[in-house]
Amino acid sequence: MNHQASIEKITGKPIEARAKKAIPFSFSRVMVWIKRNLFNTWLDSVVTLALIALLCLLLPKALDWLFFSATFSGTNRADCAPGAACWIPIRQYMDYYIYGPFPESEQWRVNSAFAVGLFAFPLLFSQRIPQKWIVAYILVLPVVLWLLLKGGFIFEDISTSALGGLTLTFFLGIIAMCLSLPVSILLALGRQSQLPILRWACTGYIEIIRSVPVITFLFMASLVLQLFLPSGVSIDVLFRVLFVLIFVSAVYKAEIIRGAIQAVPKGQIEASYAMGCGYWKTMAYVVMPQALRNSVPALITNFIGLFKETTLVMILGLLEVMGAINATFHNAEWLGLHAEGPIVISAFFFIACFSIAQYGAYLERRIKRTKH
């Protein structure tokens, strides 16, 4: 056992930059690996060969359609080569996909918003950032995004119809994630409350919301809500959509957090109580920090789901990135290009969600290593 490993054994503490011992590459090792993993039994061999055959059949065709015979440059429909993908509209509309109809002179605001949002990664990546900072960031981020993207205070107001594309997806996803977190913590605590009424209310809310498809609530937000409001009063569709996303996704988070709270040992709460600490302070300083830390991987999975669900706001006429891409392909000029739109949308969501998932997996490994 080397020195580092023995320290780790003694202290139970990870050594962060653990160097992985590099295994020298050699041809015979590769052959052994192939034999062991791909052709171990005759059934393995059959499956391996069948899959290779399938790949050989499909991959060249796909690559050809996507890249080799595809059209990348040109100006209009006539330039598109038949029988292969045509990426001209994607290049033409890229700005629109990212910024939507956001006024061009104000686009720096969108860029700043992306920068502020992406700051989350280094913040959560680094090891021991004080908890206060993370909490503050999560609470301030929605406000900053709102000011930058929607306006108010010192920024010029942007009308809701000018929000679209990636900007809107990002806006909805992040704000809903950040604001549903506090709601979900309250729901999780409420569901375990000693007060029966509160407990029943929270349980009922959680059970009802999670048994109904989100899209139903979005429909309700667009049509049913109007029935209850006095005539003439209407709420900005952006508020309605955010409201639904926040209060629906909070339910799933509440269940994640409830599980994590229950996993905090009872002795922790008793130790805090025994010093004269009350319920709320015990929750805030002892239980929640441990519970939230342990639920980060599950919350990230939840975020991926929420991020994809933002595409549903299309039914309320909001053109987030998927709506924006679809719209250009429905444009008369590009009519007849069916596959390109969905492929671009898939690629975008895959890149975004896969990165977030990898990040979640990294955090999970880190939490496992720091478990005492």
Add this chain to the structure above:
Amino acid sequence: MSEQTVVKLDQVNKWYGKYHALRDIDLAVAKGETIVICGPSGSGKSTLIRCLNNLEQHDEGDITICDITISDNVKDIEKIRRHTGMVFQHFNLFPHMTVLDNCTFGLRHVLGMPLAEANKIARDLLNKVKIGDQEQKYPGQLSGGQQQRVAIARALTMSPDIMLFDEPTSALDPEMISEVLEIMRSLSKDGMTMICVTHEMGFAKEFADRIVFMEAGSVIEISPPEEFFVKPKTERAKVFLDQILAH
């Protein structure tokens, strides 16, 4: 209640569902006394000591700690908990806080003390339990004995009038027991009122003023150690002592 009595139990009963966990317990503890509670496993020792700071609620009778009688009043209970410090079998340190933060927790969040002042008090106590050089470590990086010493320091930060110990050495490897007992000894010498559930009969012989022997939820015998170890009043206590001293 005499001026000297800091803990008083009067006909205390407790049930877990149908199970009668504490039966008619009477006990008075004077300021500065060290009481050792012993008895077979499941006899209700933990239940009794946890009722004293209301981690468990008793069903009948009165428990009075430092002139406050336990009731449903949350403020009273929090006051009682500030008068008592508790040390648990499994330490129950907060794993997400450093040793120092564990020890300033109560000062800062219960008493609202400023950080610098809290750190000073915590450091003094960490030095007293001889662990001052580890203040920036996390509990998971310490041995069991070290963790238990931190837990004692953490309880002491609130300057309690009474210390409650629930088998503080039972989860420790044998070589670490003495370092924890040493601290308990010095606390006892300094005149701290202590109620200890423990099977460390050496500690009991030397430092206990009285020994409380429990069985099946009842207090069977309360005697000074000279009497308890030489000629216990009941056959059960004798059997128990034979078993435990045989080890």
